[in-house]
Structure formats: C-alpha cells, structure tokens
Amino acid sequence: MNRPASFWVKNSIWFTLLCISSLLEACTGSSGDSLPILGQREAVTKVVNGKSVTDSVYQSIPDFSFVSQFGDTVTAKTLDNKIYVADFFFTSCPTICPKMKVQLKRVYEKFKGNPDVMLLSHTIDPAHDSVAVLKEFAQNLGVTGRQWLFVTGDREKIYDIGQNSYMVTAQSDSTAPGGVVHSGAFILVDKAKHIRGIYDGTTEDGVDKLMNDMNRLLAEYKK
Template sequence: MLKQKLIPALNRRNSILVKNSLYLLLVSLAAFLWSCNSSTDDKLPILGQREAVTKTVDGKSVTDSTYQTIPDFKFVSQYGDTVTAKTLDNKIYVADFFFTSCPTICPKMKVQLKRVYEKFKGNPDVMLLSHTIDPAHDSVAVLNEFAKNLGVTGRQWLFVTGDRDKIYDIGQNSYMVTAQADSSAPGGVVHSGAFILVDKAKHIRGIYDGTTEAGVDKLMNDMNRLLAEYTQ
C-alpha cells in the first residue's frame, strides 16, 4: 500500500524535475544560438516571451515587439521592511528561490551566490534577491539570522518572504523557474537551482545553474558584460 502511494508521488516529482531541466536546456540552447548570430557588440540576449504592441507614431499605426518584464511585487526583507520592484530600480540583479531548512541543493546555491556577493560587494549597480519558498517557517527573524550566518551585511543582498502563492507565481510565471510545494520532495518543496540575471529594465538576460562553480562563473562573466552595456 505504501509503495502504491509513493510511486505516483515520485513520478510527479521526477516529472517536475525533468520539465525544469528541459526548460533550462532549451534556454541555454536559445542563448547559444543567439550568440552565434549576434553582432559584435557582445550584448546578452533578452529571454522570455515577446508581445506585439501596436501604437501610434506620427499619426501612423506601428506594431512593435516588447519583451516580458518582471512585474511589480511586494515582499518583506530580512530587516522587516517592504521590498518592491522599485527597490531594484537602476540595478542589475540576480534572483533565486530557496528555503533555509532545505536539505538538498540550497546549501550549494548559497555557497555559490556568496561568491557573487563577494565579487560585486559595494557595486551600487548590483543587487541579489533571494526569495524563500517556505514563508511559513522562514520569518523575518529566521531570514535575518540566516543572512548573518552567511556573513551578509547591508542591503545589497536581500532575503525576502511574503505570501507563498505570490512567491510561487512570480517564480514560475515571471522568473520562469520551478517553485512549488510537493509533499514527496525533501523539505516538502520542489524548486529550481537556477540563478536568474535581470537587467535594469527588468528583463531576464540569463538563467544559470546555481549549484555549480562553472554555472556561476558564467553568471559573473555575464554580469560584467551586462554592466558594460550601461557604460557604452
């Protein structure tokens, strides 16, 4: 009987992980193909869906494509204050999803994201934004202690909590990564190990494996490329 209950749950979890892996593979392939055909300005691609928008310019109807952007949000940081999309205005930032009691990939992710934090520490154009996907446990106090234990100070790396459904929604529908409850998963949650690079216009410019040194090396290199776009 236990086996009959476990098999569907494991199959569902494996299906989620496979879908997420396939998505990251497709995103990486799209970025590679874009780079093969890009111009010499070395700009990163803009990822995500595009929408046709018709507007009137000089009395004529013009249709143009606009890329999806990260919508406004309202969460609470490890300091107890409100964090919105405006908090990240005029910044490039790296977003991720984790939870403090995660027994699997989160410790690896935080070691790797700490490398990013140390490399860009003090750069006024860079921020990091970590969303907990277990807000029932990860209170402001828990996040504050977690940040301190990582050696994080100041406001360059914010750890945010809030309504669980809103966090899951922005993860899956805006940042394009998996974040959802699953009682069969370790810790009761399935989530992506991806780090998402977002530009100053709130466009996604890259998705990286946040569990590996190679993936994060690529992220940091692309962050420098993205910063260079704003100095040209």
C-alpha cells in the same frame, strides 16, 4: 531509481529553460554582443508621426511586495536602476540550497559594493522562514548591508512570481525532501526588469558564466 513524477517535471522544465537560454546565447554571436532577452514577447502596434509602427514588448518582472530580513517592505521599485540576480530557496532545505548559497556568495563577494548590482533570494517556505530566521541565515552566511536581500511573504505570491515571472519551479510537494520543489536556477534581471539569463546555481561553471554575463550586462549600460 524510482523518482516521484514531480522530480521529472521539475527537471524537464529546468533542462528546457537552460536549453532555451543556451540557444538564444548562441544566436547572439560573440561574447562582446548584448545578452538576449528571455521570455515571452508581444507585438504591439502604435501610431508614431502618423504612421503605424510595430514594436516588441518583452516580458518583464511585475511589481511585488515582500518583506526583507530587516523587516521592511521590498518592492520592484527597490531594485530600480539595478541589475540583480534572483533565486528561490528555503533555509531548512536538505538538498541543493546549501550549494546554491555557496555559489551565490561568490557572486556577492565579487560584486560587493557595486551600486548597480543586487541579489534577491526568495524563501519558498515562509511559514518557517520568518524575518528573524532570514536575518540569522544572512548573518551566518556573512552577508552585511542591503545589497543581498532575503525576502519572505505570502506563499502563493512567491510561488506565482517564481513560476509565472521568473520562469522557474517553485511549489509544495509532499514527496520532495523538505516538502518543497524548486529549481537551482539563478536568474539575471536587467534594469528594465527583463530576464537576460538563467543559470545553474549549483555549479561553479554555471555561476562563472553568470558573473561573466553580469559584467557584459553592466558594460551594456556603460555604452
């Protein structure tokens, strides 16, 4: 079967990220251990009590400004003191998005009402997915309240934060169904805005692992 080059690039990146996540997970040991922190890290040397100390500074999600299905501004501060799951989709997506939303709805139902958990879905088709469209989409999914936010905004900023911060594919492609290429990843982010896991959001197994890791991450904070 002939596929556009973008298909293979997208899936190569997606497969690589899953392999990295699985490898790091294996290195942490048993299920009782802390989740790994994914992404780049930088060694920073500073002076503490007159001595040079080298510490690791981990990649984190930078500040952002998008608009939710309620028409208000959502920033990184909105998610302070929360763990959250991020994903990228568009409401008219004819391929993987319906599967992703069925699976993310499972996460929503499991953690509904938990004040330490939020979900953040970014549309990658902001020209079509207005505030009103996102609000109707959320209502049709049966989502109420502000625990699961659907956000829109400047397209380039959405693509940039997807690829450069969340480490997933999100870009325009005229050869792709719907004209947009994006991964089916769900990204687990901790309270310090560090990525703690990347999961296949199109399968039950991937999302079962996500929910298990969310419980592990919440347990870390209880300690």
